[in-house]
Amino acid sequence: MDVLPGDRAARCRGLMRARGVDSHPAKGHMLVHRCVECGFVRRNRVAPDDELESLLQVMKYG
Structure with a gap:
């Protein structure tokens, strides 16, 4: 897990698992990830491709 995107500096080094999909009025659909070690949650924009x-499937089983 990153503290800042791309830095790979988080101490727990846990796996970020997809947990669901949210919708944001300005950003569109967001994929929600949660660290399996520390519980940190991060949302990332869904790419057009x-x-x-x-x-x-993530929405159904997340």
Whole structure:
């Protein structure tokens, strides 16, 4: 997990697992990740070329 994007400096070094999909009025759909070690939650924008079927699976089973 990153403290700042790309720095790989988080102490727990936990795996960020996709947990769901949120919608943001200005940013659109956001994929929600949660660290399996420390519980930190991060939201990342969904890219236009992300697979819709995979996002739907995260929404269903997240």
